Amino acid sequence: MSPSLIHTIPLSGQVINLCAAIMLLLGFAMLSQRRVLTLINLFMLQGLVLFTSTLIVAITTHQNHLLWSAGLTLVLKVIALPYILHRLIRRLSVKWDVDTLLNIPTTMLVGIALVVIAFNVAQPISHLSGTITRATIGIALACVLLAFLMMITRSKAVPQVIAFLAMENGLFFAATSATYGMPMVVELGIALDVMVGMVILGVFFFQIRQQFDSLDIRHMERAKEQ
């Protein structure tokens, strides 16, 4: 982006771009983070950034339903889910370091490739979209892909769940930046999905641990049908 172009973007747009950059940075941070507790904190930060950017979009474009979305994000992703996750790992007493299936530097390299792909893919959408946030679509997509990659490379159940939630964050960000958010019904539905998914996975953790005395999902391979 050339310097002259920056001046044509309004302040709100610049803040949103900043938020997007922080989102991406947090995505990489999560990908490289080995400690579960820090991972949860990073997730909370990501939620906060998401909340901020949604709020700014809502205020500058007068999209009232986005205010609701922002509130939902704040309650759910900044307060409720991190709290549940904290409690969960205390109850399960899993504060171990994350061991990954692929070593961290390689994962980061793959992540960079993904960002390139994401930007490339998002280009035509950005051209079509008329929103003030259109430049961030590529970043949002990159966040989704990075979270997905994190889900693949982690071998413990809790980081995978966090990755899943981070992916939802990226999706939400993409929706806000491409079309000023999805219809309220869809958003509520997704929020509910995340909540329910969290509850189910919570139950699931305890079940896995009961069965295998560990939360390592590699034990699940035994459940394969012969």
Place this chain on the structure above:
Amino acid sequence: MRQLLLLDWVLITALGWLAIGLVGVSFPRRLTLISRVLFPLGAIFGLVLALLALSGMVAGTQVRILPLGLPDLPFHVRLDALSGFFLFLLGATAAGISIYTAGYFRKGEGTAPGLQCLLYHIFLTSMAFVMLADDGYAFMVAWETMALSSFFLVTSEHRHAEIRRAGYLYLLVAHIGAVGILLSFGVMAGSAGDYTFDAMRDFSILGFWPTIAFLLALFGFGAKAGLLPLHIWLPEAHPAAPSPVSAMMSGVMLKTAIYGMLRVSFDLLHAQLWWWGILLLLIGLATALFGVIFSAIQTDMKRLLAYSSIENIGLIFVGFGLTLVFKSFLLPHLAALALTATLYHCLNHAFFKSLLFLCTGSVLHATGERNLGKLGGLIHRMPWVTWLALVGVLASAGLPPLNGFVSEWLLLQSFLFTSGLPQGYLNMLLPVVAAAIALIAALAGFAMVKFFGVVFLGQPREEKLSQAHDAGRLERIGLLWLAAGCILLGLFPNVVIALLDPVTRLLVGSGLRDAASSHGWWLLAPISEDRASYSPAIFFGSIALFTPLAYWAVRRYYHGRLKRVPAWDCGFPLQTSRMQDTAEGFGQPIRRIFSPFFKRTREHPSPFDTQPRYRSVVEDPLWYWLYLPIARIVDYGTRLIAFLQQGRIAIYLLYSFVTLLALLVVTRG
């Protein structure tokens, strides 16, 4: 407040069934409440529905959009003459079966009675909604609810492995069929642009698409109806299910497939091609022949009735095919005749087959035995069931003055007019079909003689049969209702034909009301009096007159000189009840004559065995020719696909990830 239409009352009745089921499931262990209050109430709702549907048949078409379903995708319902007729069939049959079930479920076997009550009433409601649905979406929802609820009813004694297996087979065929129906609606909706039946009606699709829609519908509905070669679930599911459920499935649920087929062929598709009719005719004929031959050699009474249902469905499809042929050659009056015969037979089969299945239920409760080889002589212990079963058996065998005769006679009548068709080959083919139908009717009589004779006549083949007890009061009421239906439908064919007139007018544009009403209620002459006529009242009168006369004469002149000995004694001094003609023995000629139809394994005793055993198993060859090869192919295919199942979550996630990336890149380009 809006004026409540007839359709609304029908809907309220159908939902009333659902409410009964919900009350039942709230008190799952209250047997008295369920059997003495809820099921009789359901029977009354059935009667109400039958009456409403009767007036709905003449009241003209009514439509409604229900506030049910998904947002922006509401259920459309519609009551016209066709759905009215099938709702009448449902209501009238359900009334008898429900009141019988009130007595039957008192022992509370298998699934908890409250749950049974819920499933049973969901089953009834969903069948009513199948007949009322006016868009593909509502139809499929109701259709699948029907399949699922009946699946759980079939497997109510799920602790037996073979019952679970039968249920699985049923569910499998039902789902494959549902896919066919869904695709058929998809073809029609794809052209019409909307899933409502109204849109499909208004839009005539072109080219080969109607044929594809028709064939898909035939596959889907054929699977539910039990057409060859998709019939295999029927003889497995019926013995597995509790008898009232068998009665409901055979009597009514199979008819929903006929309803759907009629709806698609005549209402939704515009042009009918003559070879569709010939296809239906031939498949129906093969089904009927196959069903009747297998029914004649069965040794399990419910299996025998299940095969007999296959046969009747075959006959119904023969009539259906003939209707299509006449319709496509623009002969509306003959089409109306054939369609009347088809619909009439649907109604008759609903009554007499439900009656027979309920009778087997009573026998099963009284003796705990389904095997014909271990029954016999029940006429002394269970006179009510025996005499009512006799009515059903006579109707099923197609003997006057009962209802089975009327519809088969009408069907044969409609065949006699095929010489007027403008197609040389058809003129030669159709008389052969008519002859085959006569053969089928005769074999059906044979099977019914076997059923009745072996179960009820002769001497008890087992000790425990002497403890058998007759049906209870509520069960008797249910049986009496259905038997009365069989008799009345046989005695007043003109009334029934006049009632069917709006349906045939709706579907083929002509009716038999004039022919039915021109000769008074006692003489039926569908085309003209000098060609063929049938007067059930005279038949009934002469039977009523001559039977006592013959009875008196025999007693007076014949019995006077004889002493009374056990039945089938043949003058042998030493005999046991095991020496009576058995089900296997009775069916032996049929097994011989039609041996190419069967796959048979036998064990003969050698002359030196001290404990000789004879065993003969007759199986359906289609299992080996068709189903097992398909199962092997599916098994092989799944083994190939199982390679994908690595058991590691990371790899599964990688699959989605790669797919996502590939899709993104492809759509980008």
